[in-house]
Amino acid sequence: MKVKFLPFFLVILLIFVFFGFYKGLQNSNIYTPEVNLKKNIPSFTAKLLGVKNEISSKEIFKDDVYYLLNIWASWCVPCRDEHKFLMDFSKSEKIEIIGINYKDKIKNARNFLNELGNPYEIIISDLDGTLSIEWGAYGVPESYLIYNQKILKKVVGPISLNNFFEIKDLVK
């Protein structure tokens, strides 16, 4: 009796293991870091695009104003897709758009803005990409909605139409 039970048990176990792993195959194994909404935004000093002046984060982010921080570059193709949404936001008075120009040439960045329009109030230059790490970003484009020194929402990748309406709802 004991001898018959063991193979039976093993087969059942193997079937369980098989289906366990088989289901696991469908899970996404791409990790996206969580955003800590409780923490304050990082403080930093950085150069403005094309100017030698430095600006500190305290001068940029004031209380009671909504900010959309957008990390972009002229070489980034998805940035072109989301640009129309940024232009739309820039017309609204409720929200200020701050740009971080990521690893870009000043000339190319200027051409990009001349071609598509400049939605940014302030553009910070991030030549070596370390400032973006301060924000927990790992690619371009990424956007952060900021209010009272806190991040309300983070968008990885280009802003979609859904994101656009979500942000509009939040800013009301």
Next chain:
Amino acid sequence: MKIIKYLILILIILNLSSIKAEDQINDLNIKITKNLRCLICQGQSVYDSDTEFANSVKILVQNKLRDGQSEKEIYSYLKDKYGEWILYDPEFNKNTYFLWLLPVLMFLVGGAIIFKLLIKTKY
């Protein structure tokens, strides 16, 4: 003449030590970036990767080492920004008890079974 000789000697020694310090930073930089997971090409370490993100992290680690930060401080900084997933070597905490203790547990259970079998065959 002698003074010049001594001066040159001193200069060489001074330069040697600065090269050494830079070497140390580079070694530590390599060690740290090998233990960081690249978030763009997941499955590759920051050291192996050549994405914009990985290159920025390399620069950042270099800068922080030059500022005199320790390996641990850099890990905790990056953990704070990206979560524990960025570290290849997970820390021992309540989420990873199972992960760390499972091999030990399996070793003990397996050992116990073998021990029992040995005793059985002896007597």
